Amino acid sequence: MKVVALVSGGKDSCYAMMKCIQYGHQIVALANLMPVDDSVDELDSYMYQTVGHQIIVSYAKCMGIPLFRRRIQGSTRHQKLSYRATPGDEVEDMYELLKEVKKKMPSIEAVSSGAIASDYQRLRVESVCSRLGLVSLAYLWKQDQSLLLQEMIDNGIVAITVKVAAMGLNPTKHLGKDISFLYSYLHKLKELYGINVCGEGGEYETLTLDCPLFVNARIMLEEFEVILHSSDSIAPVGILHPLAFHLETKAESASLSGCDKMNDLHLENTGLVYEVQAESLEGCEDAKESVADATVLTKAADNGPQISTKKEDLTFSISCWLGASERASLGLQDDLKSVLRKIEEELSEHGLDWRNVLYVHLYISDMNEFAVANDTYVKFITQEKCPSGVPSRSTIELPLPHVGLGKAYIEVLVTKNQEKRVLHVQSISCWAPSCIGPYSQATLHKNVLYMAGQLGLYPPTMTLSKGGAVAELEQALENSEAVAKCFNCSISTSSVLFVVYCSESIPSSERGKIQDKLEAFLEKIRSSSMKEGNSPNMLNPLSLYVLVPDLPKRALVEVKPLLYVMDDAETVAEGKPLTRTGNWSFQHESWHDSCINRCIVNGTICAVVLSVTNETAVRLCSEFLGANQKSEDIQNLLSERQMERILRFCICLLDKILSENGFFWEEIVSLRVYYPVSLHIPLDSLSLMLKNAFEEHEEICQQPIFNVVPVLGGGWSTSMDDLITCELFAQRT
Structure with a gap:
């Protein structure tokens, strides 16, 4: 994909660009947000690093690609974690900037950012990308910070500190120092005070002066001054203000896989800087998310859908399908509209709506129509309708017409208690597969983690692992473990049940190996956990294998884990038996x-x-x-x-x-x-x-x-x- 990279000047945004190139993308433009006043070094912003912004203008010449800049007009108005377009918010400056970049360069498909651990920043970048139809690339997301910092140094990132604000970091001693020089000291501070070695907690900020992406020149900082913002005796805060610098031309282009491709683009006006003029954000004409009017959809025939529900419980399921004998199928789109409409009506009868849905099983009759199903699905279940998080989802092809059904069958898990925690990462990263659509990786409710169906996708490229069903299963389990870790648990110790959907395309000779791989993978994680000195409560998970006609992306395997996230003091025990009387017509036998x-x-x-x-x-x-x-x-x-x-x-x-x-x-x-x-x-x-x-x-x-x-x-x-x-x-x- 052709990518515009959000750059702050820091090491993270530069290394994120290098990772994009590593995974086959092309950086074709840069985008930067800067203060209205050039003399101001730092803004009170939750989103943007502006220290060192005076030097960012040089990045266009260093890399040989255009730089788009916009002055920050907004402020922090929407402070909740999950962002909704808000007039006057500083996030709208990013939206306007990237909107202009896309207008000038329509071929751009994705946005790169250096988010490592901040959900606040990641969610805002994802929101802007979603509104502009762009893919968010966050290849540093959830990476081990110690390893990441070492990778940056090993791969030629030359970056100096331009702000310090942590115990053990002194402005007069540590500002202007290279990260390679501070590497050991930062790890010492991590042991002493628990700081983030990459500065993700605001401990320090950096400015990149050279890296392999700078194929034309490197930045030479000639003079600077240290400005003390706080003389706190425990954690003084200071910034580095550049006074003079120049560019040193490189004799030969740096060697980095993908750089040649990048420089062969021959973009018009390559290396120039464009300032995107700021307009008033108060109107924010394009800031509202597109929300389809679901009320215009066709209502299902009264005798069509079949509802299976239980109204009185706190958590229950609703399932709905169309009997082909009762209603002639007009196609997947109409069938799915009818089913979703009926479920929406049923939720309404209970005084509920889509925000009460924890999980969706989407069953369709033909995976070739997956795009049609998704387009219909998003007209009902949107971020706007689910402010606390969209439900997790599993999509499977089932032989519905063989049993007298229409082309769509939906099952939803519903709760009257909305106390849920939803993980929805839309950025493509090295962490786990992204969920760009309106469904999340996992939903935690009442200690139960409902995980979305996991395919064997290699996260950075979102392509299926090569090597057949066993290789796909191993990757799917690794993806599941990455998601589980976000909830401080492991699939090896917390899983209650694994449902493994197997495509009929898997040769019979390969099916037995799938079961062996699942058991071996779980044992491997358990053993690793024990070696690290952990002795967690371990459940003995169940396994269920289901043979289906097809899966998304023509995958051979899809894994759906169900986990119980125990409290630290909780132990596994048997419940007390109940005595019930009744005649089941079966005498129990061994x-x-x-x-x-x-x-x-x-x-x-x-x-x-x-x-x-x-x-x-x-x-x-x-x-x-x-x-x-x-x-x-x-x-x-x-x-x-x-x-x-x-x-x-x-x-x-x-x-x-x-x-x-x-x-x-x-x-x-x-x-x-x-x-x-x-x-x-x-x-x-x-x-x-x-x-x-x-x-x-x-x-x-x-x-x-x-x-x-x-x-x-x-x-x-x-x-x-x-x-x-x-x-x-x-x-x-």
């Missing part, structure tokens, strides 16, 4: 236990994966099928009556696990029933069988919400050939 895997947390979480194999079905239905019936023929012989018996057996076993661990059916957050389309049973029919099975035992369990999910195969092993697989998650709040 072999029943082989159908169940569970993960129980402290009487708070109960997760169960139940699989009914073909062999189990034969044993359950032997009175109808004959004791010698071969299991491989079972799917073609099951009648509706026999399937109902199997479903009652599933409910019986789930009830047993719930009661043994002290949980009530009313505490179920979600219950998914996966079944292969090879059973040739319409989804509506199977859903009715389940409903009838629950109604037979209303004295034990009022009908919980459940979602029936048609798949190509499923089970707790990668053979994915089980007849019925149930995924239950209950939480006591």
